[in-house]
Amino acid sequence: SEAIRIGDPQDPATELGPLATLRQRDWIEKVVAESLVAGGRLVTGGTRPTGDGFYYAPTIIDAGGSDLPCVREELFGPVLSVLAFDSEAQALALANDTPFGLASGVFTSNLGKAHRMARDIHAGVVWVNTYRSVSPLVPFGGYGLSGLGREGGLDAIRDYTRSKSVWINTSDEPIPDPFVMR
Incomplete structure (x- = not known):
């Protein structure tokens, strides 16, 4: 996920644009933080890229179990929760x-x-x-x-x-x- 080009959606080289609203980005940050406190392991991401806009880095969380907020919530953002089976x-x-x-x-x-x-x-x-x-x-x-x-x-x-x-x-x-x- 580190190789994904984050930026202006009007730039043809961009692979991931911003979230629609500040509220959505804040919600995703909150859920990711709660998931890490509850035992999830951050594999990559979990940060805001530098610059203006409602950007959030592609994030992968090793959830370990289905009770974490990142698994239970519908995030509509660049967060992948991984569960083993x-x-x-x-x-x-x-x-x-x-x-x-x-x-x-x-x-x-x-x-x-x-x-x-x-x-x-x-x-x-x-x-x-x-x-x-x-x-x-x-x-x-x-x-x-x-x-x-x-x-x-x-x-x-x-x-x-x-x-x-x-x-x-x-x-x-x-x-x-x-x-x-x-």
């Missing part, structure tokens, strides 16, 4: 031990395992051997506390649409019996 079942339990469920990533060379994990992870998006691939043609949205509805694809059209049925009798004749099917 011994089995597919344990990895699935760790992945689903959250009230959130926006997106997840599975990295494996075993196609069967990839399909099982993608099916069983409680997240609106599951990336396999990739991360952050998106398309406006495909629904995007979370499970649990990670949002309602979907953006993209036909699901988004349904989210932005309220259907309504309107029946109009245009005849000048008296209204027929409404209980007779026509």
Whole structure:
């Protein structure tokens, strides 16, 4: 993560721009600090780069367990919490031990395992051997506390649409019996 170029998002050489707000950067700093006090081990990052802007260095924390704040919170920042596991079942339990469920990533060379994990992870998006691939043609949205509805694809059209049925009798004749099917 030290090689990632942090800077102005308008500079084509930049790989990581600033966070959206000061409040977001302060929140991430707080969660990282609390996680280290609670037993997490800083692998890299955890600092503000020099210069103006709401920048935060890419950070990796060896979490050791799923009870640390960096694991429990949805940070939306450049923080990776690493948890070790011994089995597919344990990895699935760790992945689903959250009230959130926006997106997840599975990295494996075993196609069967990839399909099982993608099916069983409680997240609106599951990336396999990739991360952050998106398309406006495909629904995007979370499970649990990670949002309602979907953006993209036909699901988004349904989210932005309220259907309504309107029946109009245009005849000048008296209204027929409404209980007779026509």
